[in-house]
Amino acid sequence: MGTVEIGGWADEGFGGVADVFRENFDVFGELGTAVSVRVGGRPVVELWGGVADESSGRPWDQETVVPVFSCAKGLVSICAHLLAQQGRLDLDAPVVVYWPEFAAEGKERITTRMVLGHRAGVPVLDRTLSFGEITEWTPVVRAIEEQRPLWEPGEAYEYHGHVFGFLVGEVVRRITGLTPGRFFREAIGEPLGLRAWIGLPAAERGQLARLVEAEGRPGGDPQSLLMRIVTMNGALAFPGLDEPHGFNDPELLGTGLPGAGAVASASGLAALYGAAVTGLDGGPRLLSEETLTSAVREVSTGPTWHGHDLGQRWGAGFLLDSERPRPMLGARSFGNDGAGGQFAFGDDEFGVGFAYVANRMIGHGDDRANRLITALRESLKA
Numbered sequence: 001m002g003t004v005e006i007g008g009w010a011d012e013g014f015g016g017v018a019d020v021f022r023e024n025f026d027v028f029g030e031l032g033t034a035v036s037v038r039v040g041g042r043p044v045v046e047l048w049g050g051v052a053d054e055s056s057g058r059p060w061d062q063e064t065v066v067p068v069f070s071c072a073k074g075l076v077s078i079c080a081h082l083l084a085q086q087g088r089l090d091l092d093a094p095v096v097v098y099w100p101e102f103a104a105e106g107k108e109r110i111t112t113r114m115v116l117g118h119r120a121g122v123p124v125l126d127r128t129l130s131f132g133e134i135t136e137w138t139p140v141v142r143a144i145e146e147q148r149p150l151w152e153p154g155e156a157y158e159y160h161g162h163v164f165g166f167l168v169g170e171v172v173r174r175i176t177g178l179t180p181g182r183f184f185r186e187a188i189g190e191p192l193g194l195r196a197w198i199g200l201p202a203a204e205r206g207q208l209a210r211l212v213e214a215e216g217r218p219g220g221d222p223q224s225l226l227m228r229i230v231t232m233n234g235a236l237a238f239p240g241l242d243e244p245h246g247f248n249d250p251e252l253l254g255t256g257l258p259g260a261g262a263v264a265s266a267s268g269l270a271a272l273y274g275a276a277v278t279g280l281d282g283g284p285r286l287l288s289e290e291t292l293t294s295a296v297r298e299v300s301t302g303p304t305w306h307g308h309d310l311g312q313r314w315g316a317g318f319l320l321d322s323e324r325p326r327p328m329l330g331a332r333s334f335g336n337d338g339a340g341g342q343f344a345f346g347d348d349e350f351g352v353g354f355a356y357v358a359n360r361m362i363g364h365g366d367d368r369a370n371r372l373i374t375a376l377r378e379s380l381k382a
Contacts, residue, residue: 271353
């Protein structure tokens with residue numbers, strides 16, 4: 001492709017990350033993208049380039065935010081671990097301790113850690129819910145209460161794509177009185193000045209990047225993609241990226257979908273994970289070593305309930321380091337990726353917070369972020 005304007009910087013020793021960032025435009029046909037790295041709480045890489053909105057030609061800049069899909073699970077999970085660290089949530093206690101109505105239909109033994117590890121047996125819901133009901137929150141909570149587990153809780157795992165955020169989020173709400181999006185902003189996002197939200201504020205809409213589907217993207221057209229990400233057993237159909245209630249619709253992004261609806265900048269996500277593992281710019285770390293040891297203990301791996309083995313390893317709410325599909329830095333790495341190829345993670349052994357975001361959707365597990373992480377790994381060895 002033609003010359004793309006790249007903004008930002010990479011500190012001495014991290015030039016390899018900058019080289020790969022530029023190469024990704026040619027190798028993958030990037031439209032607009034950003035990568036951010038914190039080491040020891042300090043920014044060492046802040047790079048952005050390309051176009052945030054293809055229809056207008058608006059360039060990507062450091063303030064640009066983009067839907068990051070299931071990277072939202074990282075925000076919700078960090079909230080849960082923060083509450084556990086504060087002594088307000090026991091991850092191994094039954095959810096019914098905090099949410100008594102959850103016990104219906106054989107769910108009385110399910111713990112929050114089972115949910116975080118995708119072992120609760122409620123990856124989808126039988127009840128059909130409209131878009132309006134999902135944005136109201138309470139109808140989803142009632143549907144979760146009414147749901148019978150698909151397997152004996154704890155005995156198998158399957159990705160709890162959309163239910164995850166509402167289920168963990170309702171535990172957060174029962175403890176704090178706040179939705180997970182509001183709790184995240186009040187407890188973490190606002191004090192740390194992070195450009196990351198579960199529920200995009202109207203004032204930030206002008207900084208929002210517009211998503212596009214890469215031609216020939218594996219996994220199908222925008223409608224089937226969005227149905228897989230956000231529907232609950234086919235209950236809610238999203239008509240496409242640019243139509244009402246698609247992921248380019250600010251109304252959808254403002255509703256605070258807790259499992260797939262976060263919006264963030266690369267620097268906001270990297271700073272979140274940097275704060276979790278080391279603190280920012282000399283400040284206290286958000287999550288202690290003990291808390292992160294609990295988070296990175298493997299909960300699920302191998303074949304899922306459906307018999308698929310994608311090579312993933314799950315801790316309590318986070319992907320863990322694995323050869324494929326998401327190699328990170330080591331045994332203390334934890335993060336989450338998103339359907340458009342976005343990825344963010346932290347590692348307290350290396351003191352790293354990393355985030356990559358883009359608006360051309362190639363898909364889960366594509367190599368854009370992986371190539372950047374490989375370059376980062378080499379920089380840290382040098």
